[in-house]
Amino acid sequence: AQSVTQLDSQVPVFEEAPVELRCNYSSSVSVYLFWYVQYPNQGLQLLLKYLSGSTLVKGINGFEAEFNKSQTSFHLRKPSVHISDTAEYFCAVSSSGGSYIPTFGRGTSLIVHP
Amino acid sequence: GAGVSQSPSNKVTEKGKDVELRCDPISGHTALYWYRQSLGQGLEFLIYFQGNSAPDKSGLPSDRFSAERTGGSVSTLTIQRTQQEDSAVYLCASSLSSAGGLSNEQFFGPGTRLTVL
Numbered sequence: 001a002q003s004v005t006q007l008d009s010q011v012p013v014f015e016e017a018p019v020e021l022r023c024n025y026s027s028s029v030s031v032y033l034f035w036y037v038q039y040p041n042q043g044l045q046l047l048l049k050y051l052s053g054s055t056l057v058k059g060i061n062g063f064e065a066e067f068n069k070s071q072t073s074f075h076l077r078k079p080s081v082h083i084s085d086t087a088e089y090f091c092a093v094s095s096s097g098g099s100y101i102p103t104f105g106r107g108t109s110l111i112v113h114p
Numbered sequence: 115g116a117g118v119s120q121s122p123s124n125k126v127t128e129k130g131k132d133v134e135l136r137c138d139p140i141s142g143h144t145a146l147y148w149y150r151q152s153l154g155q156g157l158e159f160l161i162y163f164q165g166n167s168a169p170d171k172s173g174l175p176s177d178r179f180s181a182e183r184t185g186g187s188v189s190t191l192t193i194q195r196t197q198q199e200d201s202a203v204y205l206c207a208s209s210l211s212s213a214g215g216l217s218n219e220q221f222f223g224p225g226t227r228l229t230v231l
Contacts, residue, residue, distance in 0.1 A: 009154075032217050043118070043205055043222030044157075051217050090156065094216040100145065101170065102216055104157040 002027040004093050006105035014113050015083055021076040021108045023091035033074040034092040034102070035065055044090060050074065051096075061085070086112045118223035120206050126229045127196055135191045135226045139208030147220065148181055148191050151203045160204075163189065164211060196230045203227050 007022040025031065032051050036044040048059025055067040065076045074091060088109050094102040119138045127133050139146050148160040159173035163183045174180070178196075183189040193200055207220040 004156075034219075036220075036222075041224065043207075043224045044220070045222070046219045049217075049219065092157075096217070100164065100212075100216045101147075101159055101162055101173075102220070103159075104149075106154070106156040 002031070002093050002095060002103050004091050004103050004105035006089075006091055006108050008108050009106065010109045010111065012111045012113060013081055016080050018079050019077065019081050019085075019110065021089050021091075021110065023074045023076065023105060025072050025074065025091070025093045027072075027093060027095060030096040032094045032096055033065075033067060034094075035059065035063070035074070035076050036090045036092060037061075038088040038090065038107075040087075047076070047089075081110070081112050083112050083114060085110060118206055118208055118221050120204075120223035120226050122226060123224065124227045124229075126231065128231050129198060130195055132192065132194045133196055133228065135193075135204050135228070137189045137191070137206030137208075137223060139187065139189070139206070140221055141187075142210070143208035143221070144186065144211045145209045145216075145218075146183060146189050147207045147209075148189070149205045149207065150175075151205055151225070153202075157205065160191070193228075196228075198230045201228055201230045 005024045034049045035047040038044045050067045058064045088107045091105040092102045144165045146163040149157040162170040178194045181191045203225040205225045206223045209218045209220045212218045
C-alpha cells in the first residue's frame with residue numbers, strides 16, 4: 001500500500017516570495033512521483049514528474065521539485081511566486097512495480113497575496 | 115478533440131434519482147480513470163479502464179456506482195439512487211498506456227459537479 005501526505009492544507013504567501021509545498025509519501029516499492037495543479041473550476045494539470053535519474057526535477061511555470069529517497073519526500077518549490085500561481089496543488093505517487101492506480105494527497109491551497 | 119471533455123459540467127438532482135456522467139478521453143489514450151473530489155479532500159479513485167481488459171473497480175464506494183467504456187473510448191459513470199453524500203466533483207482522466215506502472219501523465223477533464231438535494 002502507498003500513501004501521500006501533504007503537510008499543509010493552505011499556504012499563504014506574498015507575491016515574489018519563495019514558496020515550498022511539502023509532500024511525503026510511503027511505499028514499500030519504488031515509486032513514480034507527480035505534482036499536479038488545479039486552477040478554479042478546472043481539471044488537474046501536470047506540473048512535473050519524477051520517474052528516475054536526477055533527483056531535481058524542473059517543471060512548467062518555474063516550479064521544481066526534489067526527490068529525497070531517504071526522507072521519502074518530494075517537495076515542490078518556486079523561487080518567486082506570482083498572483084497567477086494561486087491554485088490547488090496535488091502530490092501523487094504511483095508504484096513503478098505494475099499498479100496503474102496513483103494515490104493523491106489531499107492537496108495544498110497556495111494563496112498568493114499582492 | 116484537444117483534451118478530455120466531460121458532460122454535463124453541472125448536474126443537480128434529487129435524492130433517489132439516477133444520474134449518468136460522461137467522459138470523452140483524448141483519442142488514442144487507452145487508459146481511463148474516474149475520480150471523486152469532495153470539498154477539502156484529495157482525489158478518491160473510483161475505477162480504471164485499460165484497453166479491452168476488465169476494469170479495476172476497487173475504488174467504487176458502493177454497488178450504486180457503475181461505469182462502462184464503450185469501444186475503448188467514451189466512458190459513462192452511473193450513480194443509482196443518489197444520496198446527498200454523493201455530492202462532489204467527478205473527474206475523468208486519460209493517459210497513454212505505459213509498462214511497469216503509471217509513468218505517463220494523466221490528462222484530466224474539467225469535471226462534473228454533482229449536487230444531490
